[in-house]
Structures are given as C-alpha cells and as structure tokens.
Amino acid sequence: MKNIETTLRNVGTVSLVGAGPGDPELLTIKAVKAIAAATVLLVDDLVSPAIVALAPPGARVIHVGKRGGCKSTPQAFIEKLMVMAAREGETVVRLKGGDPFIFGRGGEEVEHLRAQGITVQVINGITAGLAGITSLGAPLTHREHAHGVLFITGHVRPGDSDTDWRAIAATARDARLTLVIYMGVRGSAHIQEELLTGLPASTPVAVIQHVSLPDQRHALTSLGQLHSTIERDQLTSPCVIVVGDVVRGVAAARAPEALRRIA
The missing domain is CATH 3.40.1010.10 (Tetrapyrrole methylase, N-terminal domain)
Incomplete structure (x- = not known):
C-alpha cells in the first residue's frame, strides 16, 4: 500500500x-x-x-x-x-x-x-483563423456583414465522408456567416466548386499563409478565383482561408485598388 x-x-x-x-x-x-x-x-x-x-x-x-x-x-x-x-x-x-x-x-x-x-x-491559445484576419485589419464578425463565424477543416481523415460544402455554403449565405477554413489549400479546387453552389463567385476571400510570423503573406481574391489565386501566388500550407463579406474590411483598410480587386 x-x-x-x-x-x-x-x-x-x-x-x-x-x-x-x-x-x-x-x-x-x-x-x-x-x-x-x-x-x-x-x-x-x-x-x-x-x-x-x-x-x-x-x-x-x-x-x-x-x-x-x-x-x-x-x-x-x-x-x-x-x-x-x-x-x-x-x-x-x-x-x-x-x-x-x-x-x-x-x-x-x-x-x-x-x-x-x-x-x-x-x-488556450489564439487560433490562426482569428489572428490571420485580424492582422489584415478586418474582423470575423460584423453587425452589418457577418452575424457569426464557422471554423471548419478542409481536410478529413481517410475513410471519413467528405464535408458537405454545399450545405455549408447555403448556411453561410442564409445565416450571414464568415467561413474560416483550415487545411484547405490542397482541396481548394473542390472546396471552391462546392461553395459556389450557394455563394456568389464575387464573395470576397483572403488566403493567409504563415499567420503572425515574419514571413506571413496573403492574397485577396474572390471565391470564383480562389484556386487559381492559390496556384498563381504559390500559397502552401500552413494557410487559413477566410470567406465572406468581412474580407472587404481588409481592402477598405489598405487601398481602393484592393477593394476593386475583390469586387
């Protein structure tokens, strides 16, 4: 004993x-x-x-x-x-x-x-989805643009059923939600295609790589150009993808030209 x-x-x-x-x-x-x-x-x-x-x-x-x-x-x-x-x-x-x-x-x-x-x-620690968009000068929620936020992974375990992106797109549209997608770079073409069934191609998107680190970089684009932007700018993991009207706040805080780019 x-x-x-x-x-x-x-x-x-x-x-x-x-x-x-x-x-x-x-x-x-x-x-x-x-x-x-x-x-x-x-x-x-x-x-x-x-x-x-x-x-x-x-x-x-x-x-x-x-x-x-x-x-x-x-x-x-x-x-x-x-x-x-x-x-x-x-x-x-x-x-x-x-x-x-x-x-x-x-x-x-x-x-x-x-x-x-x-x-x-x-x-607890600050999650990259929040820190990333904050570093660009925009919020995840906004009384006029987003009534909530959905954190979701773009990667599922082998053998698991695929995420129902079409349902997520419809919910984001109807409930006015910001989508924050982790680990979504590799599946960006599929995610883009499925989200476009419920969200406009003009929906603003920010892709942020190496959040908060000295080598952080980002691209502002639209949902219709998400995958091509990732390929063009050679954005790789780790990245977070933020989808929704709050991203317009990034452009507004930086330059009129950027706002036109995601319009």
Missing part, C-alpha cells in the same frame, strides 16, 4: 498549451508560465522556435510533428509518450500551434490522459 501511495504522489501533470499562430508575443501569460515550468515538452511542427526557446535550459524537448501531406508522428505514440512522462513524475507540456481545442486533437488527448488517471489542464 505504501508503494502505491508513493507512486500516486509522484505522478506528474500534463498541460495542453496553445502556442498561438507563431508570434511569441501572442502567447498568454498562463502559457508562458507553463512552458517555463515544463520538464518535458512535446512540440508540434507549427510551433515557432522562438516559443520553444522559452522552455528551461534543462527541459527535454521532443518534436512530434503532425502536418498534412507530410510524415507524421502517430497520435497513439504521442499519447503514450505523455502518459509515460507523467508517470515518471515529469511536468509535461504538450505544445500545440493555435489552440489545443480547435483542430488540435486536444479533445482526443484529454480523454486518453484522463482515462489513464493523469491530471491534465488546457491552456
């Missing part, structure tokens, strides 16, 4: 920490504190080196990249590493780009850790 009690006392903790879109200055104070206290960090590909550098000198950093179209660390192996480290008494930080609960598999990891009796906390 004494050995069991000692083992339980020695079990460490796990924090799922949102690293935000990349800029270290967009981290929350709580995230910085968690990173500074970590003894083991499991780091996603999209976390910038400047954020990883906030870890203590003696901390063990394990890169567990997960990126669409590239070789990825299996999710089950990542979860196993977290459990093993916590049972060894480590203070574990699972460092994720954006927010752990927005397309970050945070829900799966929390469920697994709790089932193993591991204490886990979630520290």
Whole structure:
C-alpha cells in the first residue's frame, strides 16, 4: 500500500498549451508560465522556435510533428509518450500551434490522459483563423456583414465522408456567416466548386499563409478565383482561408485598388 501511495504522489501533470499562430508575443501569460515550468515538452511542427526557446535550459524537448501531406508522428505514440512522462513524475507540456481545442486533437488527448488517471489542464491559445484576419485589419464578425463565424477543416481523415460544402455554403449565405477554413489549400479546387453552389463567385476571400510570423503573406481574391489565386501566388500550407463579406474590411483598410480587386 505504501508503494502505491508513493507512486500516486509522484505522478506528474500534463498541460495542453496553445502556442498561438507563431508570434511569441501572442502567447498568454498562463502559457508562458507553463512552458517555463515544463520538464518535458512535446512540440508540434507549427510551433515557432522562438516559443520553444522559452522552455528551461534543462527541459527535454521532443518534436512530434503532425502536418498534412507530410510524415507524421502517430497520435497513439504521442499519447503514450505523455502518459509515460507523467508517470515518471515529469511536468509535461504538450505544445500545440493555435489552440489545443480547435483542430488540435486536444479533445482526443484529454480523454486518453484522463482515462489513464493523469491530471491534465488546457491552456488556450489564439487560433490562426482569428489572428490571420485580424492582422489584415478586418474582423470575423460584423453587425452589418457577418452575424457569426464557422471554423471548419478542409481536410478529413481517410475513410471519413467528405464535408458537405454545399450545405455549408447555403448556411453561410442564409445565416450571414464568415467561413474560416483550415487545411484547405490542397482541396481548394473542390472546396471552391462546392461553395459556389450557394455563394456568389464575387464573395470576397483572403488566403493567409504563415499567420503572425515574419514571413506571413496573403492574397485577396474572390471565391470564383480562389484556386487559381492559390496556384498563381504559390500559397502552401500552413494557410487559413477566410470567406465572406468581412474580407472587404481588409481592402477598405489598405487601398481602393484592393477593394476593386475583390469586387
């Protein structure tokens, strides 16, 4: 009984920490504190080196990249590493780009850790879909243009049914929603074709690559020109695609010529 009690006392903790879109200055104070206290960090590909550098000198950093179209660390192996480290008494930080609960598999990891009796906390981060459009001077919602926002992934797991983009287009049109599409570059031709069944070809679109980082770049276009713009400007992942009338705010804030470009 004494050995069991000692083992339980020695079990460490796990924090799922949102690293935000990349800029270290967009981290929350709580995230910085968690990173500074970590003894083991499991780091996603999209976390910038400047954020990883906030870890203590003696901390063990394990890169567990997960990126669409590239070789990825299996999710089950990542979860196993977290459990093993916590049972060894480590203070574990699972460092994720954006927010752990927005397309970050945070829900799966929390469920697994709790089932193993591991204490886990979630520290939110600024998601790229919000930071991207904000960096261009426009909102995601606006009383005159968008009554809500829909975050959606453009990538589905192999074997899963495809997203019903036609239904999403109709809903966005009828409810006046902004669409924020993550991981949609590779499927942009299909997404464009399906969204055009319910939204006008003139619907403004912003494609933002490397949100908040020094090499961030973007293109303003229309839904009818989405795929051709991505190909022309050679925009690749990681990108967010923002679809809706709020994008006109980007053009209005920058130059009349840009507004004409997406008209």
